Amino acid sequence: MERYRVILGERFTLPNKDCLLQFELVNLENTKKSYRLLKLFEIPVNVDKIFLNNWQSWGSCDSFPITLDISKYFENPPSKDFILAFTPEPKIFSNPENLMSDYFIAYGDTFMGFLKSEVSHNFFVYNKNKKSISVYVDLFGKELEPGEKITLEPVIVLKGNELEKLLETYGSLVADENKLNSDKEIRVGWCSWYQYFTNINYDELKKNVRILKKLREEKGIPYRFVQIDDGYQKDIGDWLKTNSKFPEGLNGIVKSIKEAGFIAGIWLAPFSISETSSIFLEHQDWLVKNENGAPKIAFRNWEKNIYGLDLSNEEVLNWLKDLFTELKRIGFDYFKIDFLFSGAIPGERKKKVSPIEAYRTGLKVIREAIGSSFLLGCGAPLLPSVGLVDGMRIGADTSPNWIEDIVSPFPNAKVALRNVVTRYFMHKRWWNNDPDCLLLRGKDTNLSKSMRRLYSYVSAALSNMIIESDDMGNVDEDGLNILKESLKLCDGEPRVFNLQTDKKVYVIGVKGLPNGNYIMIANLENEDLEIEIPKSAKQWTGIKSKTIKVPARDVVIVRDQVRKLKVERIRRKDDNRLVNYYWDGDSK
Amino acid sequence: MMEIRYNPLTDEWVMVSSSRRARPVLPSENACPLCPGVLELEKNYDLATFENRFPALKMDAPEVVQENNLLKKMKSKGVCEVIMYTSEHNSALPRMSLNQIEKLILVWRDRTYEISKFNSVKYIFLFENRGKEVGATLSHPHGQLYAFPFVPKRIQAKLDSMKEHYSQYKKCVLCEIISEEIAKDERIIYQNDGFIAIVPFYARFPYEVHIYPKRHVTSILDMTNNEIKDFAKTLKAVTMKYDKLFAQEFPYMMCFFQKPFNVNENFEDFFHFHVEFYPPKRDKDKIKWMASVETGTWNFINPSLPKEVADRLKDAEVRLDD
Ligand SMILES: [Zn+2]
Ligand SMILES: [Zn+2]
Numbered sequence: 001m002e003r004y005r006v007i008l009g010e011r012f013t014l015p016n017k018d019c020l021l022q023f024e025l026v027n028l029e030n031t032k033k034s035y036r037l038l039k040l041f042e043i044p045v046n047v048d049k050i051f052l053n054n055w056q057s058w059g060s061c062d063s064f065p066i067t068l069d070i071s072k073y074f075e076n077p078p079s080k081d082f083i084l085a086f087t088p089e090p091k092i093f094s095n096p097e098n099l100m101s102d103y104f105i106a107y108g109d110t111f112m113g114f115l116k117s118e119v120s121h122n123f124f125v126y127n128k129n130k131k132s133i134s135v136y137v138d139l140f141g142k143e144l145e146p147g148e149k150i151t152l153e154p155v156i157v158l159k160g161n162e163l164e165k166l167l168e169t170y171g172s173l174v175a176d177e178n179k180l181n182s183d184k185e186i187r188v189g190w191c192s193w194y195q196y197f198t199n200i201n202y203d204e205l206k207k208n209v210r211i212l213k214k215l216r217e218e219k220g221i222p223y224r225f226v227q228i229d230d231g232y233q234k235d236i237g238d239w240l241k242t243n244s245k246f247p248e249g250l251n252g253i254v255k256s257i258k259e260a261g262f263i264a265g266i267w268l269a270p271f272s273i274s275e276t277s278s279i280f281l282e283h284q285d286w287l288v289k290n291e292n293g294a295p296k297i298a299f300r301n302w303e304k305n306i307y308g309l310d311l312s313n314e315e316v317l318n319w320l321k322d323l324f325t326e327l328k329r330i331g332f333d334y335f336k337i338d339f340l341f342s343g344a345i346p347g348e349r350k351k352k353v354s355p356i357e358a359y360r361t362g363l364k365v366i367r368e369a370i371g372s373s374f375l376l377g378c379g380a381p382l383l384p385s386v387g388l389v390d391g392m393r394i395g396a397d398t399s400p401n402w403i404e405d406i407v408s409p410f411p412n413a414k415v416a417l418r419n420v421v422t423r424y425f426m427h428k429r430w431w432n433n434d435p436d437c438l439l440l441r442g443k444d445t446n447l448s449k450s451m452r453r454l455y456s457y458v459s460a461a462l463s464n465m466i467i468e469s470d471d472m473g474n475v476d477e478d479g480l481n482i483l484k485e486s487l488k489l490c491d492g493e494p495r496v497f498n499l500q501t502d503k504k505v506y507v508i509g510v511k512g513l514p515n516g517n518y519i520m521i522a523n524l525e526n527e528d529l530e531i532e533i534p535k536s537a538k539q540w541t542g543i544k545s546k547t548i549k550v551p552a553r554d555v556v557i558v559r560d561q562v563r564k565l566k567v568e569r570i571r572r573k574d575d576n577r578l579v580n581y582y583w584d585g586d587s588k
Numbered sequence: 589m590m591e592i593r594y595n596p597l598t599d600e601w602v603m604v605s606s607s608r609r610a611r612p613v614l615p616s617e618n619a620c621p622l623c624p625g626v627l628e629l630e631k632n633y634d635l636a637t638f639e640n641r642f643p644a645l646k647m648d649a650p651e652v653v654q655e656n657n658l659l660k661k662m663k664s665k666g667v668c669e670v671i672m673y674t675s676e677h678n679s680a681l682p683r684m685s686l687n688q689i690e691k692l693i694l695v696w697r698d699r700t701y702e703i704s705k706f707n708s709v710k711y712i713f714l715f716e717n718r719g720k721e722v723g724a725t726l727s728h729p730h731g732q733l734y735a736f737p738f739v740p741k742r743i744q745a746k747l748d749s750m751k752e753h754y755s756q757y758k759k760c761v762l763c764e765i766i767s768e769e770i771a772k773d774e775r776i777i778y779q780n781d782g783f784i785a786i787v788p789f790y791a792r793f794p795y796e797v798h799i800y801p802k803r804h805v806t807s808i809l810d811m812t813n814n815e816i817k818d819f820a821k822t823l824k825a826v827t828m829k830y831d832k833l834f835a836q837e838f839p840y841m842m843c844f845f846q847k848p849f850n851v852n853e854n855f856e857d858f859f860h861f862h863v864e865f866y867p868p869k870r871d872k873d874k875i876k877w878m879a880s881v882e883t884g885t886w887n888f889i890n891p892s893l894p895k896e897v898a899d900r901l902k903d904a905e906v907r908l909d910d
Contacts, residue, residue, distance in 0.1 A: 001755060018755060160758060168854045175852035429852060493810075493856070512809040514694075514701045542803055542812035560812040565635075565694045572630075577639040578669075581631060582695050 001156075008152075012041050018159055020115075023137075023152040027144035035139040037089075040155070042134040047107045050126055051163060051500060053423075055102035056341050057380050057393040058409050059086050061422040063500040064099065066128060071096045073408055081300035084345045085379065086409065088121050088355060089138065099126040103383045104170060105133065111158040111166040115177045117383035119354055122153055140346060140354040162536060163499050164425070171429035178387040178430075184374055186391065186432045187466035187490070188222055188483070189265065189334075193229035194398065194437050194469035195444065198302075200231040201245035204471070206256050211472035213260040221483060225334050225374075226257045227265025227467070236306060237277030239268045240326060254331035265334030265374075266327060270320060271343030271362055272298065275305040279319075286316045288347035288355075298342035308342035311362035312351035320362060324369035333373045337366065340380035356384050363388040376434055376465075382426075391432040391465055395419030398436040398455070400445040402553065404526065406504065413439070413447060414504075414524055417455050421506045421522070424462045424496050435459035437469035438486075440479035444471070450554040453482050454522055457555045460486035461508050461520045462494050489557075492517075497537040505529050505550065509540035516562035517541040523550040533558075590644075591652045592737070594660035600741040603664060605644040612641070622728040624675050635688075635695050636672040637733070643668035645734060647706070665708050667735035671695060672728075680718070680729050680837065682827035686908065689820035696733075696844075697808050703735045704809075704849040711736040711743060711848045714808070719839025721868045721875060731842070739848050746845065747859060754858030762860035763804050775894055777901040778825040782811075782818030785826045787898040792888035794870045795833075795840075795897060797826050799863040806859050807846035821908050826865065828906035834872040841866045 002019045006012050007026060023040050027033045053061040071094040074083050087093035093100050104113030105124040112135065114122040121138040137152050144150065156173055158166045190212055192200040205228060212223045232253065234241040242249050250266075257264040273279045273287060280287075280295075287295040288308040298308040309316050327335070344359035353361075359381060367375060367388050376391035385392060396419065399411035406415050420435040427433035438456045439445055447455075459466065466486065470479070493512035498505075504524035511517040519541055521531050532547050543560050550556045568581045593602045614621060621627035629636050639646070645666030652661045673692050674684060681689065700712050716731035717724040739747070753761040769776055769786050777797065778785040785799045799822050805811060811819060830838035843864050847855040870876040870891055882888050 165854075165857055168856070172852050172854040495856070511805075512701075512807060514697050514809065517810065517812060539804060542805070542810070542815060562697075562811075562813045562816065563690065563694065565691060565698070567698060572638075575641075577641070579629065579638040580636060580695075580698070581629075581633050582635040582637075582691065582698070584634065584691070 006040075008038065008040065014041065014043055014157065016159070017157075019157050021155045021157065023155075024149055025144070025152055026149045027146055030146050032143055032145055034141045034143045036141055038137045038139065038152075040135040040137060040152070042130075042132050045107055045126065045131060045133045049107075049500070050099060050101070051106035052099060052101040053104055054086060054409075055088070055121070055123070055381050055383075056085060057378055057382065058396045059102075060407060060409065060415070061394075061419050062406065064407075066099065066126065068099060068407070069096050070094075070099065070407065078300070079408070079410070084298055085339075085341050088344060088346050088381075089123065092125060097128050099128070100124070101126070106163055106166065107133070109159055109161050111160070111163070111170065113156050113158075113170045113174075114383065115154045115156055115174055116386070117153060117356055117381070118360060119357055120153055121354075121356055121381075122155075122383070140356075141352070142354060143352065164495050164497060167425040167499070168429075168495070171425040174383070174386060175429040184390045184432065185224060186464075187224070188487070189225040189227060189465070189467040190223060190472070191227045191229050191265075191267075191336075191437050191467050191469045192231065193267070194400065194439050195441070195471045195474075196229075196231065198231040200228065202248065202252065202256075205253065208472045209256055209260045209262065212262070215472070215480070216261075219480065221480065222487070223262065225263035225265050226260075227267060227334055227336055228253055228257075229267040229336070230269075230338075232266075233268070235277040236269055236272050236274035236302060236304070237279045239270075239323060250327070250330050250332075258331055263333045263374075264331055265336060266332045267336040267338060268327075269339040269342070269379075270323065270337050270366065271309045271311065271359075272339045273307045273309060274302065275307070280307065283315075286310055286313055286319075288345055288349060290347060293348070296345065296347045298345050299339070301339075306339070306342065308345045308347070309362070310349045311343050311358040312349040312353045317361065317365050320365050321369050324366050328370050328373060334376070335366070335370060335373060336376045336378060337380075338378040340377055340385070344381050344384065356381070360384050360388065377431075378434070382430075386430045389431050391434045392426070392430065393434045393436060394423040394426060395436060398439065400439055400447055402447060402451055413451060413455060417458060417522075417524060418504060420459055420462060420464065421496055421508070422499055424494060424508075427462060427464060433462065433464045434467070435462070435464040437467045438483070439470060440468055440482055441470040441474035442476050442478060443474045448553065449478055450551065452479070454524070454553060454555045456482050456486045457489060457520060457557070458506075458508070458522045460489040461492070461510050461518075462496075463490050463492065466490070488515075489518075489520075495537075495540055497534045497540075503529065505531055507531065507534060507537050509537040509543075511541050514562070515564060516560045517543060518557050518559045519543050519545065519548075521548050521550045521556045521558075523552060523554055523556075526552050528552050590646075590649055590664045592662045592664050594662070596658070596660075598741070601662070601738055603644045605642070605664065607642045620677055620726065620728050622670075622672060622726055622730060623677050628670070629672065633672065633675050635674065635691055637669045637695065637699055638672075640668040640670060640732075645736065662737065665737045667703050667706075667709065667733065669699060669733040671699065671714075671731045671733060673731065674729055677728050680827070681716075681823060682831045684729070684824070686817070686820050686824060689824055690816055693808070693811075693816050693819055697811075699733055700808055700846070703733070706735070707850050708737050709735045709849060710851050711739050712846065713740070713743075714844040714846075716840075716842040718842070719837065719868075721839040722841050724839075739851065743845065743848070747848070747855065750858045750860070760804055760858055760860050762800055762862060766800050766802055775898040777829060777898050778822060780818045780821055782815040783822040785822055787894040787901065789894060791890055791894045791897070793866045793868070793876055794890060794892040795830070795838075795865075795867040795901075796894075797830075797865045797901070799823070799826065799865075801861055805861045806856055807861055808844065810861070823863075824908055825906055828908075829901045829904040830865075830867065832904040832906060833900065836872070839868055841868070
């Protein structure tokens with residue numbers, strides 16, 4: 001691939017081929033200069049739709065018509081109170097003339113993407129009036145000495161008509177740039193959130209652990225970790241003390257989970273501090289400030305103002321280190337860290353570092369404190385997290401409700417599942433994708449059996465993490481069967497073939513599994529559809545099928561069944577060498 | 589001593605494996621250690637695999653201490669397995685039933701899949717050395733598998749070259765060669781719905797044959813059930829033709845090339861699975877040696893014309909009844 005080095009400010013035309021662009025910023029003044037938003041280049045674009053990506057876990061990644069107005073979704077609370085969750089550039093984001101895309105963008109036959117975000121926030125803006133895309137880097141006030149030169153974070157340009165290939169190539173280039181090496185067990189887990197929300201209590205936790213253990217032992221369902229979610233803690237920021245629903249504290253939680261043979265997991269929002277927490281009362285100097293020097297509200301939730309920790313402050317980092325060291329000492333080995341964006345909000349910090357640098361410093365402290373334990377990011381800026389987490393939520397919160405709107409980022413099974421598909425290429429390249437929990441119960445839910453199956457099968461076909469979130473007392477045979485069938489679909493080589501379709505019906509080809517390739521058609525629409533299988537999906541799997549009917553909000557699988565051998569795997573008694581004996585299915 | 593050493597002159601890795609353990613004693617001098625119940629396989633079997641007794645790579649390889657930056661080394665962490673094609677001592681690929689070869693392909697798939705789960709494994713190499721001319725000491729039909737903790741040099745050369753072609757033309761080079769060979773039909777010695785076998789335009793050995801799946805697949809795991817059947821037929825046809833050529837058991841090295849595993853790169857679009865046979869002969873009784881030019885420069889001098897060899901192999905008629 002050709003590399004171009006460009007000095008910012010020089011005339012520059014985007015080459016019409018795959019290339020890597022490196023921009024250099026030089027301070028030509030005789031005084032120290034501080035840099036904020038820099039436009040790298042602007043190109044005219046004449047298309048009807050664009051593939052956009054939001055910077056954070058919960059935000060949309062999809063192909064949208066250029067007429068879309070995202071700003072109207074953020075005009076009123078609660079979304080208005082959450083705008084910093086969806087962008088560190090609220091002015092640009094909420095201008096109805098703009099469509100903003102963080103990290104990467106695709107239109108026509110062109111894909112552009114930044115290979116990293118360790119210092120600056122990097123994004124693209126489509127302007128509806130100018131019909132152009134501008135490429136921006138925000139350095140948030142970084143200072144350069146006279147004559148000092150820095151290289152900005154590189155942009156890759158890829159050409160081609162099959163978006164999935166460009167996304168996979170981009171994903172691999174980012175992974176390479178970040179030297180990722182992920183080798184962690186990712187299924188199956190259980191999480192308390194989508195059944196109990198903040199109402200989880202100790203007895204319910206223990207009850208579920210009991211049932212999960214029974215299912216593992218009697219039905220062979222490989223549950224491996226149990227993660228307590230929001231609802232155990234005294235306050236947002238006071239994580240080591242439990243509330244009255246957990247009288248035996250964190251030790252009791254760990255003990256009851258580990259005694260049943262599970263990995264103990266815990267949820268927390270480590271960069272968030274509520275206005276009623278002890279940290280807010282004692283250490284306001286630990287928080288990110290606004291331009292007036294007052295603590296800056298990051299968002300509102302739990303009916304409270306929530307502030308972001310200043311992760312450039314050594315005292316904060318020491319507190320964070322002690323917190324995670326203690327949680328690990330208590331016995332947790334799986335950490336779901338949520339609302340991470342609040343560590344990366346723009347604002348005043350103790351040290352002159354960018355919000356992105358501060359955020360990464362915070363994540364690194366956590367990573368070092370927990371060692372090889374599993375770290376699952378959520379509500380997190382995506383690109384700055386690459387290489388620091390083992391798993392990452394890549395969509396909005398799921399929900400026991402299925403809502404048709406696919407722009408609003410609030411809990412909704414459909415919008416969550418859409419991102420599972422569109423961000424599939426991040427899985428195993430950047431981290432293990434967390435598609436959010438599977439809700440498999442038949443009670444306390446507005447999800448039909450076909451919706452539950454659809455969500456579960458798609459997550460499995462894309463080989464994502466599998467985490468169930470149900471009152472296990474409410475899960476019937478149907479639910480267990482969906483889970484068992486899903487597990488058989490995992491660990492192939494998936495590719496999604498029609499990411500830019502207007503109707504949300506996706507064709508997923510999976511190959512590389514010993515028992516054979518398959519094509520999955522996932523229909524997220526509320527109508528029965530007949531789908532013509534794209535040639536590229538047939539090529540990927542070798543399956544020749546032409547058109548497939550898929551019921552509304554359901555999934556169909558077309559398989560190529562490969563002949564099976566029986567196998568016995570044994571270790572030799574004398575030297576422990578592995579021996580495999582194979583024979584025909586019918587005879588021995 | 590077991591470690592992998594880096595050669596900074598060529599950017600390649602050398603596996604050092606010097607075992608002082610004594611060879612096990614066989615029940616009798618002529619006993620075959622691969623026959624059921626003799627030494628390596630305690631039970632009766634149809635097909636089987638086992639980890640090498642004296643492996644060059646193993647998962648629990650000894651740790652290595654880096655002495656300096658010049659003489660680099662790495663742990664011999666990997667897998668070396670022997671793959672038993674059948675319990676019939678006197679069989680061989682060309683004499684095995686299609687059913688047995690199909691089962692063998694399923695075994696290759698199972699081993700590839702299972703071993704690819706180890707994140708430290710970067711390349712899984714399936715191969716067979718047939719005949720004493722290529723160092724096979726045991727005649728019982730078997731192949732081997734090496735799972736490397738790195739991508740070997742020649743594989744990397746293939747990947748780089750195929751990637752270069754893809755980035756220039758946005759097409760897989762082997763897909764293009766396959767259409768070209770089918771259109772020309774000069775060097776094809778056998779084909780069916782799923783595969784072609786050719787003496788390639790760029791053959792290095794006089795009797796070199798390559799097998800290419802017609803569909804763009806990147807590993808043995810991607811094949812459909814029909815392709816597995818077609819692959820079995822192709823393997824049988826090629827090896828039968830070899831044996832027929834000089835009415836002798838034709839020695840060869842058979843190498844499978846699949847994409848690397850657990851490497852953060854997108855090989856899917858430019859890499860195409862293939863098999864290469866390198867027979868060490870240049871005539872009925874003459875050996876084609878890997879001599880100075882071949883070994884020292886990696887350049888081969890092919891004394892015969894691929895098209896003419898292809899004609900002879902095409903004419904060596906074989907029947908694939910069962
Ligand atoms: Zn034998
Ligand atoms: Zn190809």
